[in-house]
Amino acid sequence: MDGESDAEGGLALVGVSLRYGPAGPLVLHELSFAVAAGGFRWLLGPSGAGKTSLLRLLTLAVRPSSGALRVLGAAIENTRRADLPPLRRRIGVVFQDFRLLPHLSAFDNVALPLRLAGRPEGQVRADVSEMIRWVGLTRRLDARPAELSGGEQQRVAIARAVICRPALLLADEPTGNLDDAQAARLMQLLGELNRLGTTVIVATHNESLVRRHPADALVLEEGRLVETPDHVHG
Amino acid sequence: MSMAEHTLPAVSLRPRQADDLGLRRALSDRLLPLLVAAMAFLAVLALGGAVAARGLAAHWRGDAAALLTVQVPQPEGAGGAGAGGLTRAAAVERALAGEAGVLSARRLTHAEIEALLSPWLGGDTSGLAMTLPAVFEVHAATSSVTADLSARLQTLAPGTLVEANGVWFDRLGALAGSLQACAALALALVAFVATAVVAVATRAGIAARRDAIEIVHGLGATDGMIAGRFAARLTVLTFAGALTGVLGAVPILLIIAALTAPFASAQAAGAEIASRLPLVLWAALPTLPLTAGCIGWVTAQLTVRAWLAALP
Numbered sequence: 001m002d003g004e005s006d007a008e009g010g011l012a013l014v015g016v017s018l019r020y021g022p023a024g025p026l027v028l029h030e031l032s033f034a035v036a037a038g039g040f041r042w043l044l045g046p047s048g049a050g051k052t053s054l055l056r057l058l059t060l061a062v063r064p065s066s067g068a069l070r071v072l073g074a075a076i077e078n079t080r081r082a083d084l085p086p087l088r089r090r091i092g093v094v095f096q097d098f099r100l101l102p103h104l105s106a107f108d109n110v111a112l113p114l115r116l117a118g119r120p121e122g123q124v125r126a127d128v129s130e131m132i133r134w135v136g137l138t139r140r141l142d143a144r145p146a147e148l149s150g151g152e153q154q155r156v157a158i159a160r161a162v163i164c165r166p167a168l169l170l171a172d173e174p175t176g177n178l179d180d181a182q183a184a185r186l187m188q189l190l191g192e193l194n195r196l197g198t199t200v201i202v203a204t205h206n207e208s209l210v211r212r213h214p215a216d217a218l219v220l221e222e223g224r225l226v227e228t229p230d231h232v233h234g
Numbered sequence: 235m236s237m238a239e240h241t242l243p244a245v246s247l248r249p250r251q252a253d254d255l256g257l258r259r260a261l262s263d264r265l266l267p268l269l270v271a272a273m274a275f276l277a278v279l280a281l282g283g284a285v286a287a288r289g290l291a292a293h294w295r296g297d298a299a300a301l302l303t304v305q306v307p308q309p310e311g312a313g314g315a316g317a318g319g320l321t322r323a324a325a326v327e328r329a330l331a332g333e334a335g336v337l338s339a340r341r342l343t344h345a346e347i348e349a350l351l352s353p354w355l356g357g358d359t360s361g362l363a364m365t366l367p368a369v370f371e372v373h374a375a376t377s378s379v380t381a382d383l384s385a386r387l388q389t390l391a392p393g394t395l396v397e398a399n400g401v402w403f404d405r406l407g408a409l410a411g412s413l414q415a416c417a418a419l420a421l422a423l424v425a426f427v428a429t430a431v432v433a434v435a436t437r438a439g440i441a442a443r444r445d446a447i448e449i450v451h452g453l454g455a456t457d458g459m460i461a462g463r464f465a466a467r468l469t470v471l472t473f474a475g476a477l478t479g480v481l482g483a484v485p486i487l488l489i490i491a492a493l494t495a496p497f498a499s500a501q502a503a504g505a506e507i508a509s510r511l512p513l514v515l516w517a518a519l520p521t522l523p524l525t526a527g528c529i530g531w532v533t534a535q536l537t538v539r540a541w542l543a544a545l546p
Contacts, residue, residue, distance in 0.1 A: 089454030103256035
């Protein structure tokens with residue numbers, strides 16, 4: 001079990017359930033687990049198990065229907081809505097469907113978190129250029145998402161997620177559109193960020209990827225946590 | 235400077251207030267400014283009507299309402315009780331001069347009376363068997379001095395007529411007030427419709443950029459940032475639309491002013507084209523685009539923030 005799971009950078013759930021709408025069915029049931037700051041977890045489970053819903057909870061896209069959720073030191077159920085944006089800026093997310101802004105270039109998509117954080121434009125240019133180079137899209141800077149392949153879009157999404165060096169990085173099938181070399185490169189990046197203190201949670205179906213990078217896993221089935229190395233008994 | 239900057243091709247960087255949400259396309263610069271321009275056009279006409287009605291009402295309730303005409307028949311005859319041996323006309327003239335509330339009283343000359351009567355009697359009245367009355371043009375402080383004045387003048391010179399148009403001017407003043415109220419109502423209606431149009435356009439923009447809004451919201455954009463982007467865009471569109479409408483309405487206003495000049499004061503009738511519009515109207519016109527811009531900004535802020543409030 002990780003140590004101070006609710007400290008800055010970590011997260012903890014105690015009896016967290018989620019339903020969409022007041023009368024909707026429960027999609028997550030009484031989840032309790034913790035990940036310490038700088039921890040790494042695979043999030044595994046079949047399609048429809050609730051992995052994406054759990055990631056939506058952790059990205060603060062929804063609030064839990066019940067239970068206690070603590071993200072980066074903040075008790076989300078008690079956090080005022082106006083206090084959530086600064087918290088979100090410390091969370092990097094790689095969405096399964098990329099969620100790039102279609103009217104912006106690759107460069108501007110990657111630059112978006114920095115601009116929202118109010119970074120000076122000179123720093124934005126330097127940081128984004130470096131990141132774009134790292135993900136191998138130097139020649140595609142001005143391309144819109146519609147002009148990029150699936151793999152290229154995914155790399156832009158990854159670059160956008162890590163450009164602010166987030167305290168918490170959540171990725172939903174981040175290697176789904178990448179070839180083996182690119183996937184290995186991505187895992188190297190995630191490993192580096194993790195070593196620098198970023199808490200990383202990666203949802204995937206890719207068993208070979210999990211085998212090549214062994215780490216603790218959270219396994220979901222039908223919205224319930226069936227396997228966790230650091231289950232919190234609430 | 236990082237090494238990457240040397241190896242990267244040039245990229246056109248945009249300022250921080252760039253169009254992150256793609257609002258230039260979602261909120262196009264065609265329909266909304268056109269609608270706002272039409273409303274600004276109507277607002278200018280309503281404003282012109284209100285200002286004109288206000289001017290007429292002030293005129294009717296002021297100088298014109300307090301203008302009396304006093305006719306003294308048989309002016310050279312002996313005055314009645316209290317005339318002190320003066321002729322009827324002289325007694326009335328003295329009474330008018332001493333009357334509280336009378337600012338000035340001028341007896342019309344014989345030539346002026348002849349000019350007034352010329353449509354009916356011809357230019358020369360020397361052959362008339364009857365004596366022309368003495369006519370006094372009286373400026374009173376208010377239109378309410380006539381009641382007692384008429385009774386006193388009757389004593390001095392029986393048969394004296396005091397004609398006051400106060401009642402009619404009061405009615406015309408009430409009519410002008412109604413016109414002002416209608417114009418104010420029209421302005422309020424235009425502002426309401428403008429607000430509704432901006433709100434609908436904002437919601438259409440939100441619908442068109444819902445995904446983008448949710449993405450930037452998820453990346454940590456505050457409500458103020460997102461609403462500010464919408465508000466900035468809509469302020470520009472409404473301001474530009476209103477400015478176009480005002481510029482388009484001014485020539486029409488000048489034409490109307492030229493056509494109605496004979497009904498206005500003699501000063502206005504003979505004035506330069508630009509001077510035919512009251513100064514207050516010229517001063518009010520620039521406020522319309524500013525008001526439209528404010529409506530755009532406030533409405534967009536409220537509409538977007540209300541929508542964002544549903545997000546976590």
